[in-house]
Amino acid sequence: MNRIIVSAIIAIAAVVGISTDCEAGTISKSKSKKLGKYFSKVLDGEYLDYKGKDKIKPENIEATRSAVWECWRNAVMSKNEEKLIAPSATNEPRDTGYWKLPENLEENALMPYYFIKKGEQPQDGYPLFLYMHGSGEKNREWEAGIRLCSSYDDAPSLHFIPQIPNGYGELYRWAIQSKQWAWEKLLRLAFINDNVDANKIYFFGISEGGYGSQRLASFYADYLAGAGPMAGGEPLKNAPMENLANIAFSLRTGEQDYGFARNAMTYNAALTIDSLAKEHPGLYNHYIELVPKMGHSINYEKTTPWLKQYSRNAHPTYFYWEDYDMYGRHRTGFYNIRVNETSRNNDEERSCYEVSIADNTVNLTVQNVTYTTTQLIYNIPMFFEKSYAPATKGNVTIYLSEKLFDFAKPIKVIVNGNEVFNGKVTPSLKAMATSCAEFFDPERVFPAEITVDIR
Numbered sequence: 001m002n003r004i005i006v007s008a009i010i011a012i013a014a015v016v017g018i019s020t021d022c023e024a025g026t027i028s029k030s031k032s033k034k035l036g037k038y039f040s041k042v043l044d045g046e047y048l049d050y051k052g053k054d055k056i057k058p059e060n061i062e063a064t065r066s067a068v069w070e071c072w073r074n075a076v077m078s079k080n081e082e083k084l085i086a087p088s089a090t091n092e093p094r095d096t097g098y099w100k101l102p103e104n105l106e107e108n109a110l111m112p113y114y115f116i117k118k119g120e121q122p123q124d125g126y127p128l129f130l131y132m133h134g135s136g137e138k139n140r141e142w143e144a145g146i147r148l149c150s151s152y153d154d155a156p157s158l159h160f161i162p163q164i165p166n167g168y169g170e171l172y173r174w175a176i177q178s179k180q181w182a183w184e185k186l187l188r189l190a191f192i193n194d195n196v197d198a199n200k201i202y203f204f205g206i207s208e209g210g211y212g213s214q215r216l217a218s219f220y221a222d223y224l225a226g227a228g229p230m231a232g233g234e235p236l237k238n239a240p241m242e243n244l245a246n247i248a249f250s251l252r253t254g255e256q257d258y259g260f261a262r263n264a265m266t267y268n269a270a271l272t273i274d275s276l277a278k279e280h281p282g283l284y285n286h287y288i289e290l291v292p293k294m295g296h297s298i299n300y301e302k303t304t305p306w307l308k309q310y311s312r313n314a315h316p317t318y319f320y321w322e323d324y325d326m327y328g329r330h331r332t333g334f335y336n337i338r339v340n341e342t343s344r345n346n347d348e349e350r351s352c353y354e355v356s357i358a359d360n361t362v363n364l365t366v367q368n369v370t371y372t373t374t375q376l377i378y379n380i381p382m383f384f385e386k387s388y389a390p391a392t393k394g395n396v397t398i399y400l401s402e403k404l405f406d407f408a409k410p411i412k413v414i415v416n417g418n419e420v421f422n423g424k425v426t427p428s429l430k431a432m433a434t435s436c437a438e439f440f441d442p443e444r445v446f447p448a449e450i451t452v453d454i455r
Contacts, residue, residue, distance in 0.1 A: 027064070027067040027068070027071065031052075031054070031429070032067075032071055034052070035050075035068065035071040035072075035433060036071055036074060036075055038050050038433060038437070039071060039072050039075035039076075039433075039436075039437065040075050040078070040079070042437040043075060043076065043079050047332075049430070049434050050429070050430050050433035050434050050437070051430075052428075052429055052430050052433070053428070053430070054428060054429035054430070055426050055427065055428055055429075056426075056427040056428060056429060056432075056447060057427075058402065058407050058408070058427060061402050061427055061447045064429065064432065064447075065432060065445045065447065068429070068432045068433060068436055068445055069436065069442050069445055072192075072436050072437075072440070073192045076188060076189070076192050076440075077192065081185075082097070082098065082099050082100065083189060084097065084115060084186075084189050084190075084193065085097035085115055086115070087115045087116055087117035087158055087195075088114075088115065088116055088117070089116070089117055089118070090116055090117075090118055090150045094114055094116065094146070095114075095115075096112050096113070096114065097112065097113045097114075097115060098110055098111065098112050098113075099111045099113070099182060099185070101165060101178045101179075101181060101182060102178065102181055105176075105177050105178035105181055106165065106166065106171060106176070106178035108165075108166070109165035109166060109171075109178055110165055111162050111163065111164075111165045111182060112142075112162070112163045113160060113161060113162040113163065114146050114159075114160075114161040115158065115159070115160055115161070116146070116149065116150065116158070116159050116161070117156075117157070117158050117159075118150075118154070118155035118156060118157050118158075118159075119155030119156030119157065120156055121156060121195060122156055122197065124197045124199075124200075125193075125194060125195055125196045125197035125198070125200075126156055126157055126158040126195055126196055126197060126200075127154070127156070127157045127158065127197055127200035127201070127202065127225075127308055128157070128158045128159075128160065128190055128196050128197070128200065128201045128202070129149070129154070129157060129158065129159045129160070129202045129203075129204060129304055129307075130160045130162075130183065130186065130201075130202070130203045130204070130213075131145050131148075131149050131159055131160070131161045131162075131204060131205060131209070132162070132174045132203070132204070132205030132206075132208070132209030132210075132212045132213055133145040133161075133163070133164070133205065133206065133208070133209050134205075134206050134207035134208050134209055134210075134231075135167075135172050135207060135208035137167070138163055138164050138167035138172075139163070141163075141164075142161070142162075142163040145161050146161055148206075148300060149161055151301070152300075152301060152303075152304045152305065153301065153304075153305050154304040154305050154307075154308050157304070157308065158195070158196065160186060162182070165178075172208065173208070173211075173212065173327075174205065174208065174209060174211070174212025174213070174215075174216065175211075175212045175215040175216055175219070175326055175327060176327045177327050177328065177329050179212070180219075180326065180327075180329060183203075183216065183220065184440075187201070187220075187223055187440070187441075188440045191440060191441055191442055197311075198312075198441070198442055198443060199225060199311045199312040199314065199443065200225050200308070200311055200312070201223060201224055201225060201312070202224060202225055202226045202227060202228065202304070202307045202308070203216050203217055203220070203224060203227045203228075204227060204228035204229065204230070204250075204303055204304065204307070205229060205230070205232075206230045206231050206232075206300060207230075207231045207232065207296065209229075209230075209232075210229035210230050210231050210232020210233070210251075210253075211229070211232050211233075211234055212229075213227055213228065213229040213232070214227070214229040214232055214233075214234045214238075214239045214251065215234060215238050215239045215326060217229070217239065217244065217247070217249060218239040218240050218241070218243040218244060218322075218324075219239075219243075219324075219326050219331065221243045221244055221245075221246070221247050221334075222314075222319075222334050222335045222439075223312075223441065224247050224312060225247060225248065225307070225310050225311050225312040226247050226248030226249065226250070226307040226310050227244075227247065227248075227249055227250070227307075228249075228250040228251070228252075228303035228304065228306070228307050229250075229251050230251075230252050230253070230298065230300055230303055231252075231253055231254065231257060231262065231296055231297070231298055232251065232253060232262060232265075232266070233251070233253050233257075233260075233261070233262035233263065233264070233265030233266040233269065234265055234269075235265060235380070235381060235382050235383070235384070236265075236268065236269065236272060236384070237324075237371050237381070237384050238326075240322040240324060241269060241272045241273045241276060241284075242276065242320040242321075242322055242352075243320060243321055243322055243334075244273065244276075244284060244286075245276070245280060245283040245284055245316065245318060245319050245320055246283060246312075246313045246316045246318075246319060247285070247310070247312070248285045248286070248287075248306075248307055248309070248310035249273065249284070249285070249286045249287075249288075250286070250287040250288070250302075250303050250306055250307060251266055251269055251270075251286075251287075251288045251289075252266075252287075252288070252289045252291060252298060252302065252303065253265075253266040253289075253290060253291065253298070254290070254291050254294035254295045254296055254297070254298050255290040255291055255292050255293060255294060256293065256294060256295045257294070257295050257296045258295075259296060260377075260378060260380070261377045261378070261382055262296075263290055264377070264382070265382065266288065266290055267290060268383070269288060270286075270288040270290075273286045273288065274286075280318065283316075283318060285310060287306055312443075314335075314441070314443035314444055315336075315401050315403050315404055315443070316335065317356065317357045317358060317404065318355065318356050318357070319334070319335050319354075319355050320352065320353070320354045320355075321334040321335070321337065321352065321353045321354075321355075322350055322351075322352045322369065323339065323342075323350055323351045323352070323353065324350050330342075332438065333438050333439065334353070335355070335444075336355075336398060336399040336400070336401070336444070336446060337353055337355065337364075337396055337397070337398060337399075338396060338397040338399070338434075338435075338438055339351075339394070339395075339396055340395040340396060340397060340451065341393070341394050341395035342394055343366055343368060343391035343392075343393055343394030343454050344368060345368065345393075348370055349368040349369065349370055350368065350369050350370075350371075351366060351367070351368055351369075351391060351394065352366070352367045352368070352369050352388070353365075353366055353396070354366075354367075357404050357405075360405055360406055360409055360410065360411050360412065361411070361412040361413070361414065362398055362411070362412070362413045362414070362450075363414045364396075364398070364413065364414065364415045364416075364452075365415075365416055366390070366391040366394065366396075366415065366416060366454050367388045367389060367390055367391055368388070368389050368390075368391050369386050369387065369388050370386070370387050370389075371384045371385070371386055372384060372385045372386075372387065390416055391416070391454050392454070392455060393453075393454060393455070394453070394454035395451065395452070395453050395454065396451070396452060396454065397434075397449050397450070397451045398413060398449065398450050398451075398452065399431065399435045399444070399446035399448070399449050400425060400431075400446060400447070400448040400449065400450065401446055401447070402427075402447060405425075405448070407424070407425060407426070407427060407447075407448060408424075409424070410422055410423050410424055411423070411424070411425050411450070413450055413452055415452060415453075415454055415455065416454070416455070418455065420452045420453065420455075421450055421452055425448045425449075425450060426448065427447035427448045428447070428448065428449075430449075431446055431447055431448050431449040432445050432446065432447055434449070435449070
């Protein structure tokens with residue numbers, strides 16, 4: 001959905017509460033208030049479904065989606081929190097923004113950031129890059145980040161350049177739960193900002209920021225057009241490559257970067273994603289390079305221009321999601337899947353959801369995977385074997401887009417080879433509201449849903 005070209009009539013109806021029939025594709029004053037209260041509760045941390053049985057005619061899906069998104073946007077704008085500062089051009093004096101991270105996730109964590117813009121804004125909004133710096137002295141690393149991001153040949157673009165709040169120990173990690181909170185806030189605020197292209201968001205970083213951006217790329221792939229860790233290399237248990245279908249992935253490390261086996265990790269990532277790309281042609285776009293004769297310092301100029309070529313596909317016909325915990329936290333959904341009840345039998349297992357969509361049919365394979373360490377380096381588990389077993393329990397909601405499904409015809413859902421649903425599905429306001437609350441993404445306000453058991 002193009003968020004710049006929005007139905008003016010529907011937007012006005014949502015804002016001022018013009019009373020119209022929801023069946024006609026607009027939001028009445030009472031339903032607008034109900035949605036606003038629901039979204040406010042979600043933003044305050046309540047995890048709940050929208051209650052309502054309002055049906056939507058297929059021809060009114062886009063108009064109703066615009067109205068629902070406007071209600072969400074209003075709720076986000078009304079939330080009492082620090083918002084994004086206005087971006088500064090690279091030749092102008094810079095402002096500094098500050099976000100206070102939740103005290104229960106990280107004590108005394110005030111995250112300063114720069115927000116810069118380069119070039120003139122495109123019609124669909126700027127591409128947005130999140131940059132994560134390395135693990136040296138944090139003031140020096142942050143200032144190096146602003147110099148680097150200003151120099152990259154990726155205009156027009158926006159760069160969000162944070163400084164790590166606490167520069168020591170486990171807190172100097174870009175993927176821990178307090179930072180996950182920050183990145184989800186950044187995505188949420190970016191998506192309601194008409195200056196940002198929702199389908200051109202990228203995470204990248206150097207060294208410690210390379211580790212973080214590689215992990216986050218796999219964790220948040222459904223939000224991203226691409227990711228570009230540099231001078232990094234993670235054990236693939238921390239960042240499953242399978243999750244990177246449909247995004248652009250760049251990983252560049254010095255050939256002689258032996259520290260923590262970064263070069264070996266990068267080589268292993270290349271072998272793995274090469275294999276995935278052969279198995280799924282066109283889905284695993286990647287640029288992985290062991291830079292000849294270089295150690296931990298490399299040329300950082302190539303990553304963002306390469307990434308910027310690619311846009312997000314928010315409605316893929318194939319994706320794979322290994323649902324892994326990152327620093328103790330799982331995502332609750334990915335692309336168009338929401339997990340209501342996990343298929344994992346224990347904390348050692350991870351559930352894997354492989355989805356293919358064709359001919360009004362969803363083919364879902366759910367397996368549980370267990371990792372066995374095969375090699376330690378620096379006493380760190382680095383290489384693994386995986387063993388898979390079909391899942392025999394669980395419950396998921398599958399959200400449906402009119403871009404991939406014809407609601408006038410029956411829709412099938414096949415789980416692990418068994419047909420578990422076959423029938424027509426009616427678009428509803430409930431599906432739009434709950435998917436908006438789940439993903440807070442203008443491209444994923446889904447008009448219909450099917451909930452199925454895994455067996």
